[in-house]
Amino acid sequence: MLRLRTFFRNGSISTILFTATSLVFSEDITTCKDPSGMAYYHHANMVQKKDSGWSKDKISDGRLTLKKIADGEYDILIYDATKTLFSLKQDGGQIVLMRAGENDATFLHFYPDRVIELYTFWKDSLGQFKYDLIQSKGGDLTLVHKSSILVGSCSAINFEIIK
Secondary structure (H helix, E strand, O other), X not given: OXXXXXXXXXXXXXXXXXXXXXXXXXXXXXEEEEEEEEEEEOOOOOOOHHHOEEEEEEOOOOEEEEEEOHHHOEXXXXXXXXXXXXXXXXOOXXXXXXXXXXXXXXXXXXXXXXXXXXXXXXXXXXXXXXXXXXXXXOOOOOOOOEEEEEEEEEOOOOHHHHO
């Protein structure tokens, strides 16, 4: 998997070019943070029976930025609990706009044979901006299988960029 952190490790020319191109031809739609919710850990692979089932879940210090990049495509930049910044698209994921309304939009992100995620960004009736992440991790390449839903807050969401 190629991540932005690769640049900091070995100065890969392909990473430099991808990052430069993506940043020059991109628009931020929103930045979101503090997702928390619930997860169900499957009793499979590395997860023992006693550790399976429902549990509270969150991404500590987690942040994401939804971007529109060149050619009308989208990317999600993640800053995770490991203090690492990476691009879902550059990491090999595919991102597809599934629906867009006046005050909400949903994107499908997936890594074939491993992860399926739905990111929904919305403005609620009180004018607050939020997002939720519905996630299913599994498949033969995944050590910890889980299903989860997390909700976090966002800065203003520019829905006009999405349309």
